[in-house]
Amino acid sequence: MNINIYLVSTVHREKGNCTSERLFEILNKIKPDVVFCETSKQLFEDFKKGLIHSSLEFNAIEKLSKYHSFSFVAIDSFPAPSSIFRKQVEELFGIINQDEKFSNALKKNNENTHLFGFEYLNSDESIQVFDEMSEREKNVISQLENLEYTNVYKNWLSVIDNRENEMLENINSYVKNNEFETAVFLVGAAHRKAIFNKIKVNKNIQLKWNLEVAK
Template sequence: MHHITLISTVHEENGKCNSDELCEIIEKISPEVIFLEALENTYSDYDKMRFSSFGVFHKKLEISAIQKYSFNTSFKYIPVLDNGLSDSFEKKYNIVCEKRELQNLIDNFESLAAKHGFKFLNSIDSIKLHEEMRMLERRILNESEIEKVANEDIDAYENSMIRNIYSYCKTNKFNTAIFMCGVAHRKSIIEKIEEFKAQEEIDLSWTIFGE
């Protein structure tokens, strides 16, 4: 049976959201496979050489945690992104982040993440605060074309990650895995997991960390 735990993360260290805390979570689950929201070249051969030869940790929080996990455990690392976020996503956020009201919500979210760490990121409160941000974004963008295109691109971005996980599971055997993905995707990824369960022939057992 393939069992996968979804863990919501951030990509840069922030208070209790750090690689040591994340590594502790990973060690408790003890995955044989680690799926990560990352491109193939995010953790390059050069990065791997710097770590193995000189102990230089990666700047991406999740990869730094994976490197620490590798000290005592062997596992398979699988980056699951086909492409990065599109230009439309950047254009959307350049518009909405100019608004002080949204920046205040972001600052509050980051403060709670720094104080409470991954317990907060993987909570219903985290989802609620992100939904509040999304509602404000929709009011700011007012159903503009850039909002429509950006949302379609994000949907495709998330679907590709889930598809790649299912594709790997069809041809590889393991008991326990984790999927680490940015917290901004938490609600929609949980919804997509349920959709894929109904569509896909292979039966994956999912656990949502924090629930």
């Protein structure tokens, strides 16, 4: 039996028309048996304890639970980077943000998210804007000619790649061990293109992916 799984690109904080209420409406329309989410078990536990108050996805999931029964699966199990590495990445992107073309693409992404919400985040235009930012990142790094920054950036891309791989592996593992018909995968819009490409390369024949969800 094929399982319908909806890839819903999102952001982790409310921005303009990208709200937890709108995400709830999308989820409630799908009525999934399972919600896979780009988060860790610890973060979700912290939310339930009231230690985290602002999460677009968690707020939408909490409201959905009042109307519909489903299983929630936190699938981001890759170890978090060290505080030192996160500080290095933050410093690096502080430099990248000074690039005019990068900052323009970032501004465009933020404006489109505010104006069009999930319709934008789940569109080809969103992928194109993230591609623009990625190309500018690489361009800035190459111009810096700084080995330390180059290594930090390579390691950062490796962390993202490994997280995406592990999330998809966790989904596949859950599919093998559980019976259900419909699922949703909530993941940050920056991962959309890579996730889609990895789905095509490492296709799980049990999963029928649906990308048309935010209309």
